[in-house]
Amino acid sequence: MNLPSVAQPSLPPDLNEAMEFIRNVPIFSDIDVEQLAKIVRVGVRKKYKKGSIILLEEESGAALFVILSGKVKIVRTDDDGREVILSILSENDFFGEMSILDGLARSASVVAITKTELFMIHRRDFLTLMEDVPSVAIALLKELTMRLRKADSQIKSLSLKDAAGRVANVVLQLADDIGTIRKGRVEIDELPLQQDLANMAGTSRETISRVIHMFIKKGHLDLQGNKLIINDYEKFKGLYL
Numbered sequence: 001m002n003l004p005s006v007a008q009p010s011l012p013p014d015l016n017e018a019m020e021f022i023r024n025v026p027i028f029s030d031i032d033v034e035q036l037a038k039i040v041r042v043g044v045r046k047k048y049k050k051g052s053i054i055l056l057e058e059e060s061g062a063a064l065f066v067i068l069s070g071k072v073k074i075v076r077t078d079d080d081g082r083e084v085i086l087s088i089l090s091e092n093d094f095f096g097e098m099s100i101l102d103g104l105a106r107s108a109s110v111v112a113i114t115k116t117e118l119f120m121i122h123r124r125d126f127l128t129l130m131e132d133v134p135s136v137a138i139a140l141l142k143e144l145t146m147r148l149r150k151a152d153s154q155i156k157s158l159s160l161k162d163a164a165g166r167v168a169n170v171v172l173q174l175a176d177d178i179g180t181i182r183k184g185r186v187e188i189d190e191l192p193l194q195q196d197l198a199n200m201a202g203t204s205r206e207t208i209s210r211v212i213h214m215f216i217k218k219g220h221l222d223l224q225g226n227k228l229i230i231n232d233y234e235k236f237k238g239l240y241l
């Protein structure tokens with residue numbers, strides 16, 4: 001449904017602004033203006049500095065978050081403090097839905113990797129919304145299905161592929177999460193640290209460095225400072241996925 005572009009006159013200006021943001025979020029794209037206004041009234045906007053911990057794995061969870069601006073990483077850590085990045089989420093993505101749906105502890109920690117602004121909706125309000133507006137529940141399921149597909153691809157890569165395949169899979173995952181595509185070329189700004197890439201690919205920093213340089217030599221990738229470029233995304237995907 002197309003929403004009218006005029007904001008609700010009954011809402012204060014900052015809520016009007018929040019409504020403009022929220023209407024772009026895919027899980028809320030199919031709801032009418034009154035329902036949208038209801039969400040905006042019950043939600044809270046929160047700002048986080050780069051590096052802030054937004055959610056901690058194992059804590060209990062009572063809210064869902066929508067990213068209005070910025071980027072977060074979803075991480076799991078072991079007892080020695082080593083962490084693996086499961087995903088990087090950015091504007092219009094949401095997180096925190098798992099605890100809300102199953103009532104268990106947070107499945108992962110969430111850390112701001114840039115200055116980030118979030119819109120927080122309490123569990124009860126979100127559950128009511130899903131009951132009232134089935135399209136929100138369907139959109140949520142669609143996104144969860146996409147995350148499961150990605151996780152399946154990661155499991156396949158980690159279990160069955162050699163080092164080059166695993167590194168390529170991580171590069172393609174980052175391209176999906178935070179890359180910008182133009183004319184078949186994908187740029188990944190602010191590439192995570194080599195140690196992060198190594199943990200994601202289940203390999204060492206040395207292997208990451210060796211494989212990335214091998215890909216550069218073959219003409220698949222370019223590295224400009226902290227920016228990684230996939231020269232021909234479809235070709236690279238076809239070769240290594």
Ligand code: CMP
Pocket residue numbers: 055061074086087094095096097098099100105106107108109110147151
């Ligand atoms: P929750 O378990 O409530 O808190 C941590 C959140 O991280 C979780 O909800 C999801 O929103 C998000 N999350 C966990 N695993 C993944 C993943 N593999 N990909 C993307 N997001 C995830």
